[in-house]
Amino acid sequence: MSATGSFVPKSDYQLWHDPFTAHGLKPPAGEVGDGFQIHECGVLRLDPNWNFRGVRSPFWRLYYDLTPGAWIVSQRKRHDLGPERIVLVPDGVSFDCGSRAGADHLWVHFSLYLSLTAATAGVIEVPANRTVRSVARQLHRMIERRETAHAAHFSAGLLHLVFAEVGPEGFETVPLRLRKLFGWIQHSLAGGITNEMLAAQAGLSVEAFIRWFKASTGRTPAVFVAERRVREACRRLTFSDESIEQVAESVGFANRHHFSRVFKTYAGCGPAKFRRDRGREGKSPEKHIPKVQGR
Numbered sequence: 019m020s021a022t023g024s025f026v027p028k029s030d031y032q033l034w035h036d037p038f039t040a041h042g043l044k045p046p047a048g049e050v051g052d053g054f055q056i057h058e059c060g061v062l063r064l065d066p067n068w069n070f071r072g073v074r075s076p077f078w079r080l081y082y083d084l085t086p087g088a089w090i091v092s093q094r095k096r097h098d099l100g101p102e103r104i105v106l107v108p109d110g111v112s113f114d115c116g117s118r119a120g121a122d123h124l125w126v127h128f129s130l131y132l133s134l135t136a137a138t139a140g141v142i143e144v145p146a147n148r149t150v151r152s153v154a155r156q157l158h159r160m161i162e163r164r165e166t167a168h169a170a171h172f173s174a175g176l177l178h179l180v181f182a183e184v185g186p187e188g189f190e191t192v193p194l195r196l197r198k199l200f201g202w203i204q205h206s207l208a209g210g211i212t213n214e215m216l217a218a219q220a221g222l223s224v225e226a227f228i229r230w231f232k233a234s235t236g237r238t239p240a241v242f243v244a245e246r247r248v249r250e251a252c253r254r255l256t257f258s259d260e261s262i263e264q265v266a267e268s269v270g271f272a273n274r275h276h277f278s279r280v281f282k283t284y285a286g287c288g289p290a291k292f293r294r295d296r297g298r299e300g301k302s303p304e305k306h307i308p309k310v311q312g313r
Contacts, residue, residue, distance in 0.1 A: 046170070061123065063121070064088050079125060081123070097141055108140070153179060193234070199220055208268055213228060
């Protein structure tokens with residue numbers, strides 16, 4: 019998945035599932051970090067049942083373990099979880115995971131808010147400095163005490179600290195003109211988007227713009243915009259309680275019939291079935307641990 023394309027192929031939509039588990043905390047409505055959408059945070063005492071293959075999500079995962087004993091494997095590389103490092107799993111990156119008994123495991127499920135950024139190298143490891151470790155421990159205690167609102171804000175704070183350590187080298191570089199255009203498209207999904215409007219944003223004639231955009235992204239502007247609308251619709255169908263009609267309107271479709279037809283073309287099923295089936299295709303490691311040992 020590249021930053022210039024940044025879409026989920028049709029076959030991958032079936033792997034989308036919700037980020038909410040039986041053990042984590044869902045932030046109160048409207049609690050969104052600056053730059054991050056926090057979906058859930060949680061803690062578990064892991065056991066060997068934390069053993070899954072081919073996990074892939076439409077949201078990012080942050081993992082931090084206060085004690086060693088768990089790991090994930092992605093692209094044939096093993097990443098040990100523990101107090102010395104934060105591990106980030108970008109959306110769309112597949113991984114396996116495993117654990118010995120007793121690992122104190124913390125997770126945050128989140129999205130990069132209104133972002134088209136893609137990680138360059140899959141799973142990202144970030145050394146946990148003293149400040150990061152302190153915030154992570156405080157977050158762990160808040161989650162244990164079920165302090166939902168405070169935990170949401172501390173999750174966002176932890177993410178800001180971690181991403182400040184990653185630096186731009188961890189992400190694909192998109193030319194400035196294209197990056198600005200992507201941002202404009204994301205913010206304009208609810209309205210009409212024409213080639214003339216896009217060309218004006220890029221400072222090109224319509225004909226020159228279409229040639230440039232296809233050479234830069236590998237697809238026509240119309241296909242790219244449709245992909246972005248369907249991807250955003252998938253997020254809203256998964257993460258919000260909006261009706262299908264409200265989701266359709268929020269991503270630029272005049273009616274549910276048109277929305278359903280386009281959605282099925284790109285996602286392989288209609289929006290109602292997508293919403294009903296979420297959580298059944300993918301297996302969230304935190305969600306499917308059969309038992310949790312108390313502390």
